[in-house]
Amino acid sequence: MIRSDIIKELASTIKDTLTVCNIGLPSQEMHMIDDQPSNFYMLGTMGLASSIGLGLALAQKSKVLVIDGDGSVLTNMGTLPTIANNVADNYVLLIIDNGSYGSTGDQPTYAGKLTSLTKVAEACGCKNVIECKAEDTVQVVKDALAGDEMTVIVSKCESGNIKVPVITMDPVVIRDRFMKTVAAQNA
Amino acid sequence: MSVDNVIIDGFVNNKVEFITTVPCKQLGGVIDAAEKHPDIYHIPSNKEDEGMGLCAGAFMGGKRSAIIMQNTAIGVTINTLVTLTQYYRMPLPMLISYRGELGEPVACQAEMAVHTKALLAQLNIPTYHFHKQSDADEFDKILKYTFMCNKPVAILTDASFWGGY
Ligand SMILES: Cc1ncc(C[n+]2csc(CCOP(=O)(O)OP(=O)(O)O)c2C)c(N)n1
Ligand SMILES: [Mg+2]
Numbered sequence: 001m002i003r004s005d006i007i008k009e010l011a012s013t014i015k016d017t018l019t020v021c022n023i024g025l026p027s028q029e030m031h032m033i034d035d036q037p038s039n040f041y042m043l044g045t046m047g048l049a050s051s052i053g054l055g056l057a058l059a060q061k062s063k064v065l066v067i068d069g070d071g072s073v074l075t076n077m078g079t080l081p082t083i084a085n086n087v088a089d090n091y092v093l094l095i096i097d098n099g100s101y102g103s104t105g106d107q108p109t110y111a112g113k114l115t116s117l118t119k120v121a122e123a124c125g126c127k128n129v130i131e132c133k134a135e136d137t138v139q140v141v142k143d144a145l146a147g148d149e150m151t152v153i154v155s156k157c158e159s160g161n162i163k164v165p166v167i168t169m170d171p172v173v174i175r176d177r178f179m180k181t182v183a184a185q186n187a
Numbered sequence: 188m189s190v191d192n193v194i195i196d197g198f199v200n201n202k203v204e205f206i207t208t209v210p211c212k213q214l215g216g217v218i219d220a221a222e223k224h225p226d227i228y229h230i231p232s233n234k235e236d237e238g239m240g241l242c243a244g245a246f247m248g249g250k251r252s253a254i255i256m257q258n259t260a261i262g263v264t265i266n267t268l269v270t271l272t273q274y275y276r277m278p279l280p281m282l283i284s285y286r287g288e289l290g291e292p293v294a295c296q297a298e299m300a301v302h303t304k305a306l307l308a309q310l311n312i313p314t315y316h317f318h319k320q321s322d323a324d325e326f327d328k329i330l331k332y333t334f335m336c337n338k339p340v341a342i343l344t345d346a347s348f349w350g351g352y
Contacts, residue, residue, distance in 0.1 A: 020244070040247070042271075043270070043274065044266070044270030044271065044274065045236075045240070045266060045267055045270045045271040047236070047237075047240075048236065048237065048239075048240030048243075048267065048271065049240075050240075051232075051237045051238075051240030051241045051243075051244065052240045052241070052243050052244040052247075052271075053244060054241060054244060055205070055240065055241035055242060055243060055244025055245035055246075055247075055248065055252070056244035056245065056247055056248040057244070057248075058205070058228065058230070058241075058244075058245060058248070059205060059244065059245040059246075059247075059248025059249055059250040060248035060249055060250075076234075076236075076237055076240075078232070078233030078234050078237050079233075079237055079240075081233060082230065082231075082232055082233060082237065082241070086230055171274045171275045171276075172275060172276050174275070175247065175275045175276070175277070178247060179247050179249075182247060182248060182249065183249065186249065
């Protein structure tokens with residue numbers, strides 16, 4: 001399974017969940033497969049999906065799912081101690097670990113070599129860290145969203161990409177409809 | 188009232204409830220005051236661009252946010268300021284210690300100081316410079332301006348403002 005297979009399987013489960021989607025193909029795939037106002041698409045700013053999601057989770061009550069990538073977590077590794085030390089029990093971080101910078105053509109990352117993001121997250125102090133196979137990801141995400149504990153999921157999958165169109169929606173439109181959804185869920 | 192409390196009261200009076208910080212010697216007092224204030228959620232970040240991501244999320248979650256950082260961080264935040272804060276049109280007050288100005292004992296700090304205003308100008312970031320303590324009288328208006336126009340806004344605070352080193 002590759003990232004797009006996971007996102008395809010995940011779409012119906014997270015339809016109404018506030019979802020912060022990582023830059024590049026994760027956002028583009030989510031947008032193509034099931035565009036929802038509850039999705040916040042990152043059009044740039046590699047690395048900050050987990051930080052945006054944490055700020056969002058700390059600021060309001062609704063559950064927040066972040067669909068992140070191994071390369072992006074590596075580039076913003078400082079995010080994991082911040083997550084561990086600012087517990088938000090409505091926060092689920094899903095790191096789709098395909099061992100590559102998928103969006104730029106699958107150049108290998110260190111997460112696909114000797115570095116375990118699961119162990120890094122644990123060493124940073126994150127309490128619920130679950131490493132799973134791609135095939136089990138949907139169930140693990142479902143359980144995490146149904147529970148009331150901050151969870152970091154590292155989903156190990158194969159690298160590889162499908163053809164997807166870029167997102168042409170204006171960033172202010174993405175933000176505006178997302179914020180309206182956040183406000184409605186907290187009303 | 189101490190200048191640290193003037194700043195923190197300004198934030199609180201403008202409903203800024205979420206503040207991220209990376210320390211600078213000059214900012215020690217104001218960071219301490221943020222940590223102690225019951226109406227502020229203080230979340231230290233490990234790098235300033237990470238902090239701006241946290242602020243963006245908190246803002247979308249309905250909480251006004253701000254960052255407190257040193258001017259040496261402007262370089263590492265340019266991509267975030269441009270592709271997140273400005274591109275999605277989010278307000279972000281940035282209280283920045285302006286190291287490398289008059290009275291600076293650390294020579295290396297002068298190196299970023301000479302680029303600070305030029306970089307902010309290049310990014311079209313409204314920039315205010317607090318040199319005397321009375322300059323903080325404008326802090327309230329600057330915050331109101333920031334949340335009116337949905338832009339990142341820089342408040343440079345130099346050593347004279349904080350009362351020396
Ligand atoms: C600062 C910066 N450097 C490089 C890039 C190019 N870039 C965009 S997405 C990406 C790969 C992200 O990899 P990962 O987080 O593992 O996600 P994947 O695409 O593999 O799902 C890179 C390198 C960028 N957008 N910004
Ligand atoms: Mg990857």
